[in-house]
Amino acid sequence: MTDDWQFDVPTIGTKHLPPDSRYMEALSSQGYGFETAIADLVDNSIDAGARDVVIHFLRDEDRLVSLLVIDDGKGMTEEELDVAMTVGGRRGYDPQSLGMFGTGLKSASLSHAAAVTVVSKTRRTRAVGRRWLMERAVSGYQCDIVAGDYAQSLIDRYSGRPITWQGTVIRWDGVKDFPRHGGGGQTNRYLLRTINRLGLQLGLYLHRFLALDDFNITIAVEDVNTGTEYMNFGVEPLDPFAYPVSGHPDHPRQFTVDCPSIPRMSLEAHIWPAKSTLDGFKAVGTGLDRQGFYFYRNNRLVQAGGWNNFRQPEQHLALARVAVDLPSDTADVFRLTVKKEGVEVSPEFVSALEGAVDSEGRRFPGYVAEADAVYRDSRKRASTTRRAVIGPGKGFDPTLRETIEDELPLVPGEEPISVRWQKLDNGVFFEIDREERTIVLNQHYRTALLGGRRGGLNDAPTVKALVYLLLHQVFEKEYSGSREKDNLQLWQSILVAAARVELERMGDDD
Known part of the structure; x- marks a missing residue:
């Protein structure tokens, strides 16, 4: 019996079994959060070389009607657009691109909208468009061809903001998350709440791009009847490592990790100062959520916090954050989720962390102990100057x-x-x-x-x-x-x- 006995199954041929059209329903049920879905669309804009991306909410008085993501990237030809709108469509991903699986645009969009229209134009080709209407997609993968004059009119609508000679517009209609009734200020409250969360999500996960001088994301709200813009502001980078002074004088430190399956890689271990009120520290969930590993793939944050089975989170480690840039060849050591909001790691990486060392031979578990000590010391100082209280419980955020x-x-x-x-x-x-x-x-x-x-x-x-x-x-x-x-x-x-x-x-x- 050989090591690959489990594959030793006799066969007599092959048969082509295309996916049932209902696969589109499964594709739209991937659990994309609203902010995560928009971030996936912005990833495509970055891959297209965009320098300006606009996220545009369109409203008709009190009713929200559409959401659009517009960029000034290189655009797509008709053939490229067909590939982009094909489920699992394969294109030549650059090693530095943010896209991976060929499903993000469709899955992210149809998770939140009844229809997604994509219109695009390159410098040398005319504007072209395609539309996935969910009810038609599930009945046989029928993708609509957008009329050329409408495709051009949508490009013209955003001429100069941000599109110049080329670019792409993605339009969502029938957005499930929009309030059904806008009266009583519901639409305004929804926009304030949603735009705040969206700005934080994009600011965090794309903070390295937003820190560049030549890349911007703008969120705007416009009334389609009057052309009035109610809101228009730029997304600010939210760097989870941007503390003014380190919480420990010996940090940050670089640790080298040796995993047999991949090239040697490094981790950058940080300890935040205690009791920070900066958005870069507070905006990422609770202390249990925001401690641990921050994985980056091609400068895009793909996981914000979590120890990935290295240890259990605990309050005393709230100041510990570790930046990890994933290698281009991850083998099976790291597996990125389709939604790009989490990383699964193999036991090989977890085991290698125990032996990770810095330039002075100090081991990674020692860093964890130092982060714990900084937190505990800050608590001790508070306990000597402030009176002990009975803490808050159920009903408090x-x-x-x-x-x-x-x-x-x-x-x-x-x-x-x-x-x-x-x-x-x-x-x-x-x-x-x-x-x-x-x-x-x-x-x-x-x-x-x-x-x-x-x-x-x-x-x-x-x-x-x-x-x-x-x-x-x-x-x-x-x-x-x-x-x-x-x-x-x-x-x-x-x-x-x-x-x-x-x-x-x-x-x-x-």
Whole structure:
């Protein structure tokens, strides 16, 4: 029996089995998040040599109608466009390109839109276009040919912003994420929330490109009836390693990793300063999310945090970040996910990390211990100057809980303080349940305080943070004296008055 016995199966020929047209449905169900999908489209723009990319939300008064991604890259001929719109279409990927699998444009787009139209023009060819309409795609891979005059009109619409002689426009219609009804300020709230998340995602994952002088991403919102632009701003790079001063004088340090299957590679290990409030540190989830490895492929961030089975995340390692530039030949040591938001690593790499050393022979596990010590030391300094508190629990956003726990030492062994909404008398803003260790907020004022947004378990973080700071001491004492009771009444009166003002601004009668 040979080593490859498992492949020793007798066969009598082959048969061509093309994918069923329903494969398009599977392709559009890859779990692309909205921001991740847009980032995948921008990757294509970068591969096309674009210097300017515009992400354009089009609205008709209160209703969002389309989303477009426009670039001034080299454009595509009709033959190249057909390949780009073919599922799994194979083109000659440059070793430095960001595309890999030939599915990103289609999968990312049809995950979020009922139709995706791509129009493109090179310097020497006319404007051409193709459209995938989901309902036609699943019935037989029928891709629409866009009329030439419309293709040219779409190119002309963005002439000079950013298209000059060449470029590509991707248009999404029937976007699933758009509010169905724009009244009551829903569209404005959606845009503010979505554009903020999108700017952070693009700023982080493409920060090395955005740091260049000749590459820009702009997010804009336009009313199709009036041509008025409501928003227009550039995406700023969000460098996860851009601290002003290192948290440890010996860092950053380079570690060399020897994996038998790939050429020798290096890691750059960083320790952030404790309690940083910079966006580059805070914008990447919680402390458990943002520690660990930051993998780059061709200068594009493809994983932001995580230890990839090297160890379990823990709060004490919140300051540890390691930059890893993946080699061009990854063999089977590293496997990039289709959505380019995670890397699977083999046990070979995890094992090699134990033996990774820097130029002075110091081992990589020692770096992890140093990052742990920096965090613990910062906590000790806080505990000597600030009074221990009972921490926040259920109902507080995880990032808010983490920040409070970073800033204030916790009383050991105590159940945390929860917060929840409940119907109360309109004359009170909060009640205190000592037995359940819970702050109860008045449901009557919830909608006004949320600005009309739908609530959730961890909603209203600003209000909850302020209430926690006012009330946590109540749970740390066995009873409230006359002074504390007077303070509670004072806070109650002021908060009720403020909440009623919010209600009046919404046009409600109290």
